[in-house]
Amino acid sequence: MSTLILRTASNYLLPVLLVFSIFILLRGHYLPGGGFVGGLIAAIAFVLHAFANGLDDTKNLLRFHPGFLMPVGLALAFFSGLSPIFVDQAFMTGLWFPEPFPVIGNVGSALFFDIGVYLVVIGVTLTIIFTISESA
Numbered sequence: 001m002s003t004l005i006l007r008t009a010s011n012y013l014l015p016v017l018l019v020f021s022i023f024i025l026l027r028g029h030y031l032p033g034g035g036f037v038g039g040l041i042a043a044i045a046f047v048l049h050a051f052a053n054g055l056d057d058t059k060n061l062l063r064f065h066p067g068f069l070m071p072v073g074l075a076l077a078f079f080s081g082l083s084p085i086f087v088d089q090a091f092m093t094g095l096w097f098p099e100p101f102p103v104i105g106n107v108g109s110a111l112f113f114d115i116g117v118y119l120v121v122i123g124v125t126l127t128i129i130f131t132i133s134e135s136a
Contacts, residue, residue, distance in 0.1 A: 010052035017045035025118050026104060026111075035114035039121025046122075047129055055133050066130065069123030077116025080109045 021041035028034025050058040084093040096108035104111075 006052040010049050014045050014049050017048070018042055021045065021118075025114060028114055035117030036121055038114075039118040040125065042118070042122050043125035043129070046126055050130075050133065055130065059130070062126075066123045066126035069119040070127070073116040073119030073121075073123060075116070076119065077113050080112035080116060083109055 021038040023038075024033040024041060025035055025038035028038065046058055046062070049061065081092040084095055085091060087095065089095070094108050094110050096106055100106045
């Protein structure tokens with residue numbers, strides 16, 4: 001299934017889909033989207049690249065095993081939920097910076113939780129798909 005058209009298109013679509021996945025991640029606070037959907041879109045971008053260019057090229061592009069993203073994402077999500085305890089609030093209470101950031105908007109602990117979910121979804125999805133592809 002590795003045609004010249006698919007290989008060329010996947011090389012252009014990979015960065016576009018990754019930017020779109022980050023857009024969906026950041027959009028998730030106010031509208032549908034967030035870490036889960038953004039992570040799935042990012043994983044689909046790498047799967048498309050693997051179909052077109054081969055699994056080894058995609059692994060070289062990542063430079064590390066996607067399973068590494070799972071504990072990093074879990075730790076980020078956990079510590080974003082734990083951070084309100086340090087200011088005498090309940091676990092998973094939303095904390096927000098007083099001023100919005102340019103381009104991103106309001107930033108709070110929910111964004112860091114979503115980023116953790118984003119990393120976990122990418123790690124789990126790519127680990128499962130790469131493992132299945134290697135065994136086939």
